[in-house]
Amino acid sequence: MTLSFSPTQSQFLTLQQAINKDRITQLVSDHQQGKLSPDDKSYYESLITQFIALIKLPDSAHLAMQLLPAFKITVPALLDGMAYRAVADKNPKVCVFAAYMIDQSLLQRDMTPLFNVIIEFGTPELWVELVKKVNNAPADRIVEKVYQCDKSVQTYWEQQIL
Incomplete structure (x- = not known):
């Protein structure tokens, strides 16, 4: 076996x-x-x-x-390192995970660099995941990005969020 x-x-x-x-x-x-x-x-x-x-x-x-x-x-050091690496690699999937982990840990961190990578390089699925899982995610910036995309992305967004 x-x-x-x-x-x-x-x-x-x-x-x-x-x-x-x-x-x-x-x-x-x-x-x-x-x-x-x-x-x-x-x-x-x-x-x-x-x-x-x-x-x-x-x-x-x-x-x-x-x-x-x-x-x-320490967990804060690990999360900070993960966030730094995710941003440096421009990896939106890991950025969503890092933002979620930081949010859940209640650490007070500026997550703007993570959000920027997610918005610039992410997929509609990652945008939805971010908005659903992370407090204070920049929904307004994501909505703006969604409505710059084609109709299928807009429809997907509306089905998942609205």
């Missing part, structure tokens, strides 16, 4: 195997003392990149949350 994993499960297992808890503990200590080597930075960046790849996949939130303690960082 062969085991078959979903892409989400495979990414989770890959990341879980890449995490070296002792090394991360030492990284935190070295970072606090200003002694972080380029090799260590590269290792940690690789883990964060793999973590972001995990959260981009469907049904990954519960798996991602299981790995958070291994990173030895």
